[in-house]
Amino acid sequence: MFFRSWHTAIGDMGYALSRLDVDPDYSDSESSPVGDENDNLRSSSQCDLDHEVAQQTKLKSAPHENLKRVLARREEVLVSPVKMLAGREGNYSGRGRFSSADRCHMLNKYLPVKGPSIVDQLTTRAYVSQFSSDGSLFVAAFQGSHIKVYNAEMGWKLQKNIVAKSLRWTITDTSLSPDKRFLVYATMSPMVNIVNIGSAGTESHANVTEIHEGLDFSGDDEGGYSFGIFSVKFSNDGRELVAGSSDDSIYVYDIETNKLSLRIQAHTSDVNSVCFADEASHLIYSGSDDNLCKVWDRRCLRSKGKPAGILMGHLEGITFLDSRNDGRYFISNGKDQTIKLWDIRKMSSNATRTPGFRNYEWDYRWMDYPLRARDIKHPCDQSVATYTGHSVLRTLIRCYFSPEYSTGQKYIYTGSHDYCVYIYDLVSGAQVARLVHHRSTVRDCSWHPYYPTLVSSSFDGDVAKWEFPGNGENTIPMNDSRPRRRYFE
Numbered sequence: 001m002f003f004r005s006w007h008t009a010i011g012d013m014g015y016a017l018s019r020l021d022v023d024p025d026y027s028d029s030e031s032s033p034v035g036d037e038n039d040n041l042r043s044s045s046q047c048d049l050d051h052e053v054a055q056q057t058k059l060k061s062a063p064h065e066n067l068k069r070v071l072a073r074r075e076e077v078l079v080s081p082v083k084m085l086a087g088r089e090g091n092y093s094g095r096g097r098f099s100s101a102d103r104c105h106m107l108n109k110y111l112p113v114k115g116p117s118i119v120d121q122l123t124t125r126a127y128v129s130q131f132s133s134d135g136s137l138f139v140a141a142f143q144g145s146h147i148k149v150y151n152a153e154m155g156w157k158l159q160k161n162i163v164a165k166s167l168r169w170t171i172t173d174t175s176l177s178p179d180k181r182f183l184v185y186a187t188m189s190p191m192v193n194i195v196n197i198g199s200a201g202t203e204s205h206a207n208v209t210e211i212h213e214g215l216d217f218s219g220d221d222e223g224g225y226s227f228g229i230f231s232v233k234f235s236n237d238g239r240e241l242v243a244g245s246s247d248d249s250i251y252v253y254d255i256e257t258n259k260l261s262l263r264i265q266a267h268t269s270d271v272n273s274v275c276f277a278d279e280a281s282h283l284i285y286s287g288s289d290d291n292l293c294k295v296w297d298r299r300c301l302r303s304k305g306k307p308a309g310i311l312m313g314h315l316e317g318i319t320f321l322d323s324r325n326d327g328r329y330f331i332s333n334g335k336d337q338t339i340k341l342w343d344i345r346k347m348s349s350n351a352t353r354t355p356g357f358r359n360y361e362w363d364y365r366w367m368d369y370p371l372r373a374r375d376i377k378h379p380c381d382q383s384v385a386t387y388t389g390h391s392v393l394r395t396l397i398r399c400y401f402s403p404e405y406s407t408g409q410k411y412i413y414t415g416s417h418d419y420c421v422y423i424y425d426l427v428s429g430a431q432v433a434r435l436v437h438h439r440s441t442v443r444d445c446s447w448h449p450y451y452p453t454l455v456s457s458s459f460d461g462d463v464a465k466w467e468f469p470g471n472g473e474n475t476i477p478m479n480d481s482r483p484r485r486r487y488f489e
Contacts, residue, residue: 049426049427049429051343052343053329053341053384054426054427057408057409059101060104060404060410061104061108061407061408061410062101063087063101063105064095064101066087066092066094081106084106103405103406104405104406104407104408107452108406108408110452111411111432111433111452112448112454112466113433113469114466114467114468115464115466116464116466117465117467118462118465119140119150119464120140120150120463121461121462121463122144122461123461124142124144125144125170125459125461126142126143126459126461126462127457128140128443128457129444129446130175130176130444130446131152131446131455133449134450135152135450135451136153138156138446139176140455140457141173141185142170142171143169143170145163145164146161146162147161147163149161152448156465158202160183160197160204161204162183162197163204163206163208164187164193164206164212165206165212166187166189167187168187168188168228170187172188172229172231173230173231174186175241177234178234178236180198182196182197182198182238183197184215184232185232186229186231186232186243187229188228189228189229190216190217190226190227191217192215192243193213194212194215215241215258217229217245217260218260219259219260219263227245227247229243229244229245229246230244230245230246230396231243231244231271231273231274231275233275233276235276236280236281237281238255239254239255239256240253240255240261241255242274242276244274245270246270246271248268248271249265249266250263250264250271250296251263251264252284252298264296264301266286266288266294266296267286267289267290268288269289269317270288271286272318272320273332275321275322275323275330277323277327277330278326279325280327282297284296285321285330287318287332288318291312291316291317291318291334292312293313295307295309295344295347308344308347309344310347310350310351311383312348312378312380312382313342313378313380313383313386314332314335314340314378315373316335318332318333318334318335319333319334320332322400322401324401324409325404327344328344328345329344330342331400333397333398336369337374337388337390337391337392338386339386339388340383340384340385340387341383341386341412342382342383342384343384346382352380364392366394369391385426385429386429389422389431390415390416390417390418391418392416392417394417395443397414397415397416397442397443397444398414398443398444398445399415400447402447403448405450406449406451406452409426410425410426410427411424411426411432413447413454415441415444415456416441419437419438419441419460420434420436420438421433421435421442423435435454437456437462437464438456438462438464439460440460441459442457442459443457452467453466453467
């Protein structure tokens with residue numbers, strides 16, 4: 001995204017963007033949640049990933065060698081749940097229980113493709129979907145000032161209805177603290193607000209029913225200096241926030257001392273996404289509209305002031321990053337309509353100048369991606385793998401690794417401008433599922449950390465829950481007391 005003054009941005013974007021964005025040609029007829037059988041499903045050009053991460057992923061979801069021979073004398077690559085259970089009861093592995101790899105082998109077959117059931121419907125665009133780290137809470141943020149926190153373990157009951165303070169354009173990002181006591185939300189402003197979501201009341205209207213404390217990321221700058229925050233994340237210990245902004249910078253805020261502790265002039269364009277590399281929080285990944293991913297080591301920043309490394313490969317700006325949480329691998333979604341997988345051991349110290357590979361004018365906010373650009377490759381691509389098939393247009397669409405507990409991070413999933421959620425196999429690059437329901441851009445989606453449940457949020461105002469097609473049992477009851485959605489013409 002590009003940031004300009006508030007009044008200019010609103011004038012250019014137009015009044016229509018504040019309304020629900022629903023395709024008028026959408027049909028309500030039933031469709032398969034994984035796409036029609038006759039669809040020409042595109043997948044990554046990677047046939048089979050030949051890299052260390054592929055072996056690690058396979059080991060995370062491979063059953064014990066002895067379990068592969070249950071009830072048969074030949075080794076099987078895919079072992080059925082019946083044979084897995086029989087092997088566990090017979091103690092074929094010698095452990096008397098499933099290992100984490102055995103568990104992932106059982107669970108990663110059960111993709112959340114059934115449904116969806118509707119968690120909530122609003123008359124404004126849904127921008128953010130986020131499960132808490134233990135899956136007990138779910139956060140959905142909307143353009144119309146609302147942030148809703150649902151208790152996923154109590155029938156998706158609304159636990160907190162937050163009405164944002166000093167909203168500029170939309171809620172750009174939210175983040176839950178590791179202890180689930182606090183939530184921060186960002187907008188196109190240097191102020192990030194923090195809310196106590198553990199308080200008793202359901203309604204949290206900024207500075208009316210509850211205090212939304214403002215954390216000023218502009219520091220001591222004077223002269224009315226202003227910028228917007230696109231991305232904000234809690235550190236794993238809950239003591240710090242890292243943020244990416246429209247002034248090309250990365251900010252680190254110390255919550256305990258209540259002051260800005262670090263500002264890095266990181267890129268030459270908007271920093272659309274930032275995240276910590278692992279639980280230690282020493283390494284920070286950043287992605288920008290300058291097409292680059294950068295790795296920052298906080299332990300040597302003050303002495304060097306430069307990134308630990310740079311990763312090139314995207315032809316257009318980067319919309320989102322997600323870490324594998326191992327301090328080595330991460331993925332990025334790009335406006336060149338690709339997801340890329342990165343190994344930071346391949347990073348370089350400087351970005352190579354490669355003029356001339358783009359000879360067209362294009363803006364993802366209102367134009368389709370040029371057909372002639374789809375076959376262009378970056379001459380210095382350092383990525384490990386590339387995944388294609390989804391569409392990254394109009395907004396900063398997000399992508400993620402699937403959960404480690406239930407899938408061994410075997411999959412990558414993403415929202416898309418073509419109203420779907422895409423799931424790719426990390427190793428083969430194949431598109432294994434396409435979830436069809438929404439009537440407008442799916443900006444964000446979130447996979448439950450333990451169960452085969454995925455929730456998607458869309459510009460059509462729907463927050464939709466997908467589950468594994470089970471044995472016909474009733475799903476968790478939803479809150480049906482909300483008013484029916486009204487459309488604006």
